[in-house]
Amino acid sequence: MQPLSVSAQTRLLVVAPHPDDETIGCGLLVQQVLAAGGMVRLLLLTDGDNNPWPQRFIERRLRIDDAARKRWGVRRRAEVMHAIAQLGVPASALHPLGWSDMGITNRLRDDAFGSMAAIRAQLQEFQPSVICCPALDDRHPDHGAAHVLCSLALSDMPSAPTLLAYPVHGEANTERYPILVEAAADQQQRKSRALEENQTQMALSGRRMRRLALGPERYMAADTAAGDLRLPWRPPSALGRWLRLMVATPAGVQDWRWIDAPIARDPDGTYRFTWPSGHPLPKPAFAKLHLDWPTPWIFDHWGWHAL
Ligand SMILES: [Zn+2]
Structure with a gap:
């Protein structure tokens, strides 16, 4: 376990x-950075407007049209303002991008450079250290x-800040997330109060969210140089024609049908990615295996892999 130290110079x-x-991922760390005299900025990518089941439950309606979805986004934006106020973060530190909820993967695929530029603009303006x-x-x-x-x-920044990753959906064991932020009881209570401000989410998922927010926060240092061209997936061949392989690098994003993707199969059955241009693969590079059809199931089955 590694503690995370913060100071008045920390820009988170x-x-x-x-x-x-x-709040779930960083509610304690945010408080500790502020207590040390450091600065915090929150970059909120979406307003969480594509959240139909809690909305149906709370608004007692079945059909969610565009106006209803927009209204839900406004409501959740207000909730996040109240939540960060509980953590001591001023409203001016919130920078919402208003991207489409459940649409970040498509945004990355369809406008990789515009999406990267939006993040880079924040980095240049705020100059974070973490x-x-x-x-x-x-x-x-x-x-x-x-x-x-x-x-x-971050790939073209001359002095890249420390990149830490926090878990929300999925396993969060200490081996994978060895950096711990432990907090005093009052900080833990403020984090709980911040979480309760998300009333739209607490209605159906309160128990899960409270469990996620208990105890120390966990992080892993993202190693952007790490990667393996061998892919971790062996998808069933019956799915072959509906599968796609998306690869994202600083040079852009490509999305092939699995059967057309630049992959080779090793004798042991492992698929290996082969960068088509003949040049070294630009780093960092990430691959995602996904299905070509819409599904009501929101969670990833295969997800991303660092190449
Ligand atoms: Zn989320």
């Missing part, structure tokens, strides 16, 4: 795909894609 940028991720972003293997697709985007955005 928290990247949250949705309202409440900042960035906390979601984990690459978080099962929510917006979270994995946010990690990829942050890593890509």
